[in-house]
Amino acid sequence: MADVTAAPLSRAGVRRAPRQSLNRVNPVIYLVLIVVGVASLIPFLWMLLTSVKDYGDVVSLNVWPWPPLGNSMPRFDNFAEAIRLIGVDRDTGLPLFFRHVLNTATVTAIVVASSVITSVLAAYAFAQLQFPAKNALFILVLATFIIPEELILVPRAVMMNKNYLNWYNTLPAMVAPFLANAFGIFLIRQFFLQIPRDLYDAARIDGAGHMRYLTFVMVPLARPAILTLALLEFIWTWNEFRWIQLVTSSSNMRTVSVGLVGFLQTDGGSQTQLAMAVAVMVVLPVVILYFFTQRYFTEGIATTGLKG
Amino acid sequence: MTVTTSESGSVRHRLRVRAVREALLAYGLLSPALLLFLAFTVFPIVFGLYISLHNWRLGPREFLGLGNYVRALAPDSEFWPSLGATLTYSLLAVPIQITIALILAYLLFQKIRGKALFRVVMFLPWVTSTVATAAIWARLYSPDIGLINSLLRNLGLAPLRWLLEDKGLFTLIAGGLGVTLPDWFRGPSLAMVAVVIYTTWVFVGYNMTLFLAGLGNIPGEMYEAAKIDGANGWQLFRRITWPLLSPTTFFVVLITVIGTLKAFNHIWVMTQGNNGTQTASILIYRQFYEFQRAGYASALAFLLSAVILMVTVLQNRVAAERVNY
Numbered sequence: 001m002a003d004v005t006a007a008p009l010s011r012a013g014v015r016r017a018p019r020q021s022l023n024r025v026n027p028v029i030y031l032v033l034i035v036v037g038v039a040s041l042i043p044f045l046w047m048l049l050t051s052v053k054d055y056g057d058v059v060s061l062n063v064w065p066w067p068p069l070g071n072s073m074p075r076f077d078n079f080a081e082a083i084r085l086i087g088v089d090r091d092t093g094l095p096l097f098f099r100h101v102l103n104t105a106t107v108t109a110i111v112v113a114s115s116v117i118t119s120v121l122a123a124y125a126f127a128q129l130q131f132p133a134k135n136a137l138f139i140l141v142l143a144t145f146i147i148p149e150e151l152i153l154v155p156r157a158v159m160m161n162k163n164y165l166n167w168y169n170t171l172p173a174m175v176a177p178f179l180a181n182a183f184g185i186f187l188i189r190q191f192f193l194q195i196p197r198d199l200y201d202a203a204r205i206d207g208a209g210h211m212r213y214l215t216f217v218m219v220p221l222a223r224p225a226i227l228t229l230a231l232l233e234f235i236w237t238w239n240e241f242r243w244i245q246l247v248t249s250s251s252n253m254r255t256v257s258v259g260l261v262g263f264l265q266t267d268g269g270s271q272t273q274l275a276m277a278v279a280v281m282v283v284l285p286v287v288i289l290y291f292f293t294q295r296y297f298t299e300g301i302a303t304t305g306l307k308g
Numbered sequence: 309m310t311v312t313t314s315e316s317g318s319v320r321h322r323l324r325v326r327a328v329r330e331a332l333l334a335y336g337l338l339s340p341a342l343l344l345f346l347a348f349t350v351f352p353i354v355f356g357l358y359i360s361l362h363n364w365r366l367g368p369r370e371f372l373g374l375g376n377y378v379r380a381l382a383p384d385s386e387f388w389p390s391l392g393a394t395l396t397y398s399l400l401a402v403p404i405q406i407t408i409a410l411i412l413a414y415l416l417f418q419k420i421r422g423k424a425l426f427r428v429v430m431f432l433p434w435v436t437s438t439v440a441t442a443a444i445w446a447r448l449y450s451p452d453i454g455l456i457n458s459l460l461r462n463l464g465l466a467p468l469r470w471l472l473e474d475k476g477l478f479t480l481i482a483g484g485l486g487v488t489l490p491d492w493f494r495g496p497s498l499a500m501v502a503v504v505i506y507t508t509w510v511f512v513g514y515n516m517t518l519f520l521a522g523l524g525n526i527p528g529e530m531y532e533a534a535k536i537d538g539a540n541g542w543q544l545f546r547r548i549t550w551p552l553l554s555p556t557t558f559f560v561v562l563i564t565v566i567g568t569l570k571a572f573n574h575i576w577v578m579t580q581g582n583n584g585t586q587t588a589s590i591l592i593y594r595q596f597y598e599f600q601r602a603g604y605a606s607a608l609a610f611l612l613s614a615v616i617l618m619v620t621v622l623q624n625r626v627a628a629e630r631v632n633y
Binding site for chain 1: 345356430
């Protein structure tokens with residue numbers, strides 16, 4: 001552990017020297033990085049361009065059918081047509097796609113809130129309190145982290161059917177496995193451990209108990225870690241597919257990912273431009289969120305490195 | 309804590325009360341997470357074992373003992389080909405992904421302009437929905453309207469069937485050269501290769517970010533000292549970066565291997581497990597979702613988990629010898 005505290009100091013001290021003494025950066029390096037960067041973006045650009053094409057231009061492989069190279073006009077109607085083809089929600093009369101967005105947003109909000117709260121509470125106990133069986137419980141949390149999801153997928157799904165919890169096609173089933181997670185507990189605990197204990201002693205002298213100290217000192221100090229956790233949970237839940245597909249069957253209980261796969265197997269299968277229009281709408285919220293908060297993603301991944 | 313004899317019993321009593329209250333508070337804080345783990349992780353493992361011993365449809369039909377396991381491990385069972393596909397996928401994807409990620413991290417660690425922009429862009433595929441990006445790539449791979457085949461045609465090459473192609477990679481290459489290969493030398497199916505290319509696209513930026521963090525932890529004096537001694541670029545990498553990066557490398561390899569052994573979403577969207585891409589995860593899902601065979605699927609899941617566990621233990625064994633902590 002000693003070198004963990006030593007590392008930032010030594011890094012800050014010498015960082016500048018070796019970099020500046022490096023020779024001028026080879027232009028080939030830029031070339032390679034630009035090629036890889038473009039390759040990362042091309043599928044997204046292709047999706048965007050395709051989502052506003054005519055069927056004819058898709059089939060004739062016209063990459064840019066609009067002026068000045070072609071005569072077509074961008075077809076923004078594709079979005080409306082895709083939404084129409086996905087169908088109508090029988091409960092509300094609204095387009096089903098909006099229902100899917102609402103379901104996804106609800107599931108995501110519940111999972112983010114619950115996993116952040118349960119992680120912060122548990123992390124505080126592991127980082128700050130002394131109690132019997134602390135190590136055993138910590139190992140239990142560790143174990144839930146290592147267990148492959150494949151192992152529990154089937155029994156979890158069986159638990160949801162009508163012979164057991166009878167949660168099939170309901171919100172509780174959609175969120176249940178994600179309400180607490182070991183990754184979050186580790187991440188926040190790691191951060192809490194770095195906060196000096198003197199701070200707690202000072203707070204005690206001022207008359208603050210554990211809960212006040214947690215709420216008004218620890219949580220604000222751990223804000224970057226909490227934000228990282230919330231953002232990762234957001235994208236994991238927004239993008240979740242397999243579990244939701246397993247525990248829902250009625251179209252008005254599905255999320256955008258499951259809805260997209262369903263659409264690919266129906267109208268979206270032959271109408272690529274409509275499939276891509278739906279893909280744009282599924283990807284866009286996450287991409288926008290990512291661009292505004294990317295620092296928390298890359299730093300969170302770099303410091304914890306967990307979960308593929 | 310030492311309690312001197314001069315202290316009164318009431319102080320000791322107060323300390324004990326405080327310890328009990330602290331423990332109660334701790335259990336209270338832990339209970340939401342622990343109860344959720346017990347209900348939705350620990351219990352399902354036990355329940356899954358119970359299910360795997362039965363012929364199970366909506367509920368238990370009959371007790372089979374180890375019947376599902378015997379069936380899964382029979383010589384003609386679909387478990388073996390699926391395990392083969394899983395390992396093929398892993399053996400292809402892991403080295404490609406990690407080599408490219410390491411090279412990119414090394415390049416990006418130089419004094420580069422626009423470093424942050426490159427990082428943000430390369431990380432983007434990992435952030436976005438696997439289902440959506442797999443759907444995009446499935447269209448890019450389309451034999452008729454796909455961008456990739458249109459590129460091949462423009463280069464004067466023969467278009468390929470990509471995700472629809474069951475033929476092996478080596479068979480196809482040899483076929484192009486006019487040679488016929490024996491069937492055992494067919495190589496991974498082209499569909500599998502296409503899936504691996506997609507996986508590389510998704511995970512390279514993520515692994516690169518981990519490598520960048522590892523590179524940042526190597527003290528700069530090391531390089532300074534070596535350069536004064538006249539080390540060249542390759543020697544710097546081979547003698548300093550590579551050994552000092554080994555904990556990061558080990559970690560990245562570990563999570564990538566485990567990730568590839570469990571790969572599901574993108575394969576499901578791109579091929580539904582057809583054309584030599586039916587990995588163990590896909591097989592488990594299909595047995596349960598399409599055929600409602602919960603017992604057999606649970607038995608398969610235990611076998612896959614055993615394989616993942618064995619691989620993890622094996623990797624830790626290797627790492628203990630090779631990694632410099």
